[in-house]
Amino acid sequence: MANTPSNNVVWHDHKVDKQQRAQAKNQKPCVIWLTGLSGSGKSTIANVLEQKLHALGKQTYLLDGDNVRHGLCGDLSFSDKDRVENIRRISEVSKLFVDAGLIVITAFISPFRTDRNSARQTLEQGEFVEVFVDTPLDVCEQRDPKGLYEKARKGDIKDFTGIGSAYEAPTAAECHLVYNGETAEQSADILIEQLQQKGYLG
Amino acid sequence: MANTPSNNVVWHDHKVDKQQRAQAKNQKPCVIWLTGLSGSGKSTIANVLEQKLHALGKQTYLLDGDNVRHGLCGDLSFSDKDRVENIRRISEVSKLFVDAGLIVITAFISPFRTDRNSARQTLEQGEFVEVFVDTPLDVCEQRDPKGLYEKARKGDIKDFTGIGSAYEAPTAAECHLVYNGETAEQSADILIEQLQQKGYLG
Numbered sequence: 001m002a003n004t005p006s007n008n009v010v011w012h013d014h015k016v017d018k019q020q021r022a023q024a025k026n027q028k029p030c031v032i033w034l035t036g037l038s039g040s041g042k043s044t045i046a047n048v049l050e051q052k053l054h055a056l057g058k059q060t061y062l063l064d065g066d067n068v069r070h071g072l073c074g075d076l077s078f079s080d081k082d083r084v085e086n087i088r089r090i091s092e093v094s095k096l097f098v099d100a101g102l103i104v105i106t107a108f109i110s111p112f113r114t115d116r117n118s119a120r121q122t123l124e125q126g127e128f129v130e131v132f133v134d135t136p137l138d139v140c141e142q143r144d145p146k147g148l149y150e151k152a153r154k155g156d157i158k159d160f161t162g163i164g165s166a167y168e169a170p171t172a173a174e175c176h177l178v179y180n181g182e183t184a185e186q187s188a189d190i191l192i193e194q195l196q197q198k199g200y201l202g
Numbered sequence: 203m204a205n206t207p208s209n210n211v212v213w214h215d216h217k218v219d220k221q222q223r224a225q226a227k228n229q230k231p232c233v234i235w236l237t238g239l240s241g242s243g244k245s246t247i248a249n250v251l252e253q254k255l256h257a258l259g260k261q262t263y264l265l266d267g268d269n270v271r272h273g274l275c276g277d278l279s280f281s282d283k284d285r286v287e288n289i290r291r292i293s294e295v296s297k298l299f300v301d302a303g304l305i306v307i308t309a310f311i312s313p314f315r316t317d318r319n320s321a322r323q324t325l326e327q328g329e330f331v332e333v334f335v336d337t338p339l340d341v342c343e344q345r346d347p348k349g350l351y352e353k354a355r356k357g358d359i360k361d362f363t364g365i366g367s368a369y370e371a372p373t374a375a376e377c378h379l380v381y382n383g384e385t386a387e388q389s390a391d392i393l394i395e396q397l398q399q400k401g402y403l404g
Binding site for chain 1: 217226262263269291
């Protein structure tokens, strides 16, 4: 196309949009939002899920404590107010990634229904896929990968989810992983089946 | 692969990384950071650039006032402190997008050298491509697309970049668009040439 002013007008008016970005990736962008107790397996399942989606040719991105807590949300504490802001920013960043055409996986405890619903409202209809990683508290506490439950029981951590602070379980999550001794890989396979059945993987 | 615990370990240890995400997109991820006065043409050039990169098969995302100011940075004012935080969050989100394997284009005035250098430091070597959209103040003021210069001259907007507040021009930007009456499309073509010459488009 020649560099004429009239062409220039066309270029101006027409932005690359979500649909084009998604089409170029041959997928339906969405946020796969894993919620569950500390130690429930969210991050591990999310990692395996991302590897499997990558192997299926999907273009993905994983947001979790590792890449968000020290960067974008590095200025936030663990106060109630800052936890809300943490989830708000994650929602907004997820929205940008969905706009970019990617399948975003998030792995955060996100214990409160209002916060998860705000995240849902941030996205468009059908773009927010809530996944309840439903591992019982006693299993999580037995795993205690970071020793946090022990500290919480001793009173060294206040407001720890499941001990001093409530975990509000989803009541209508799109996907539900009820723990029955599965490995993370088995859980990821079950999740992929659920996602496929509900049409999220196209 | 069977669902055995030993395979499970392999899945755990091995995360999908930046290199794999970039390879799947057949490109070298980076941030193309446009800086310049209000009215310099940053957003328009950024939009045309994104269309052209999309046409070249590149996977891109554009961060600008339209998708950042009301969402992720919707809680920020235009105070000095909040402007710094605004640029910080944009840098951190750009880093996440680069990690996801995308070519990110940003279009923000970003008038201060320290803020742009912080953004550069957030990214890895060679991932931050500063582009000085070098349109003279009088041209920007004549265009005045949002009527902001007029308000600033009247004193209705304080600390407006170029009038009441300094614009610190880049001294060693990777790319430099000196305005000589080009259309946005011509500027985008010049920029693509510069990006290609410097190896950013692979």
